[in-house]
Amino acid sequence: MLALVGLGVQGVKSMTLEGFEVLKESDVVFVDGYTTCIPENFVEELKEIIKKDVIVIFERKRIEEADKILEEARNKNVSLAVLGDPLFATTHLALILECKKRNIPYKVVHNNSIACVLMNSFGLHSYKFGKIATIVRHSGTPATTIYFTLYENLIKKLHTIFLLEYDVESKEGVTPNDAFKTLKEAEDIYKLGAFSDETFVIVACRIYRKNEKLYMGKVQELLDIDFGPPPYSLIIPSDLHFVEKEALKLLFNLGEVEINNSKFIKKRVGYLIDKYVRNTKEALKYAREKITERKIENLFENIECYLDDTIRFYNLGEENLAMLSVGYAEGLLDALRFLGILEIKW
Numbered sequence: 204m205l206a207l208v209g210l211g212v213q214g215v216k217s218m219t220l221e222g223f224e225v226l227k228e229s230d231v232v233f234v235d236g237y238t239t240c241i242p243e244n245f246v247e248e249l250k251e252i253i254k255k256d257v258i259v260i261f262e263r264k265r266i267e268e269a270d271k272i273l274e275e276a277r278n279k280n281v282s283l284a285v286l287g288d289p290l291f292a293t294t295h296l297a298l299i300l301e302c303k304k305r306n307i308p309y310k311v312v313h314n315n316s317i318a319c320v321l322m323n324s325f326g327l328h329s330y331k332f333g334k335i336a337t338i339v340r341h342s343g344t345p346a347t348t349i350y351f352t353l354y355e356n357l358i359k360k361l362h363t364i365f366l367l368e369y370d371v372e373s374k375e376g377v378t379p380n381d382a383f384k385t386l387k388e389a390e391d392i393y394k395l396g397a398f399s400d401e402t403f404v405i406v407a408c409r410i411y412r413k414n415e416k417l418y419m420g421k422v423q424e425l426l427d428i429d430f431g432p433p434p435y436s437l438i439i440p441s442d443l444h445f446v447e448k449e450a451l452k453l454l455f456n457l458g459e460v461e462i463n464n465s466k467f468i469k470k471r472v473g474y475l476i477d478k479y480v481r482n483t484k485e486a487l488k489y490a491r492e493k494i495t496e497r498k499i500e501n502l503f504e505n506i507e508c509y510l511d512d513t514i515r516f517y518n519l520g521e522e523n524l525a526m527l528s529v530g531y532a533e534g535l536l537d538a539l540r541f542l543g544i545l546e547i548k549w
Contacts, residue, residue: 205276207289209314230279288316326450333361339368350389354397365437396467405438441465479529
């Protein structure tokens with residue numbers, strides 16, 4: 204049998220009684236050292252408690268290609284101990300699916316995950332959290348998925364949790380300042396008001412470890428801080444309920460700080476309309492430089508009218524009509540391309 208045993212966020216101290224019994228009765232015990240960095244002295248403490256030797260897996264491929272672990276589990280009681288909840292990471296779900304395919308018995312001993320702890324440690328209401336995302340080192344430029352995760356949460360007035368990647372093998376990861384930079388770069392491109400120096404952030408470092416440290420404040424106040432070793436997580440709150448405000452104030456001596464990151468958000472349709480109008484105007488300018496026939500000029504004037512209508516409808520709050528108008532303007536220019544009259548690059 205294969206047992207996935209969650210150790211919780213405090214490692215040995217937060218292990219459940221069931222988890223302890225399963226590990227103690229196991230023939231072989233593996234420890235996942237890949238998903239997150241292991242606390243100091245953790246392995247020694249675990250060995251001492253369960254009175255067994257353990258095998259630490261530091262490479263992701265050894266977990267994902269775990270034929271040896273699975274085959275041993277056919278005839279022995281094999282456990283994989285995981286910090287947090289064992290099924291919080293998709294890597295471990297793959298093991299369970301492989302057990303099903305190979306008819307290998309398995310069990311899961313759940314525990315609290317970092318997401319659960321972050322949602323419930325700062326006086327914020329757990330039902331007001333939106334989608335969780337991980338900020339990784341190579342997220343692309345701009346970090347579209349990360350940025351729009353934050354944007355969609357804030358526009359719905361939901362809090363956001365970002366887990367910051369740390370690669371155990373290379374001992375490299377994303378620091379809070381790296382995360383700030385990534386989000387700022389995306390903001391410079393999309394300009395939707397999701398992130399700025401004025402954004403209020405909670406930086407949670409090494410939660411529930413001996414050297415735990417919390418920082419709260421606006422991004423501009425946190426830029427010069429040395430956050431120490433990983434792991435790190437960020438919480439970006441949205442609009443706060445009055446009880447949440449009181450909790451932050453009393454529990455963390457926050458003082459009179461206005462916290463409402465949702466108030467800076469701009470509707471995405473405004474960004475799209477601005478982008479489409481700007482691109483269409485540039486394409487129209489190019490078309491006029493290439494085509495000077497009077498009969499085509501009438502078409503160009505019609506395109507200008509549609510662009511004017513786009514702005515007018517948007518300012519009146521008629522967002523659907525605004526999108527239709529700019530779509531008509533683009534369509535008329537595209538007609539020239541379809542007819543082979545002019546090659547336009549959008």
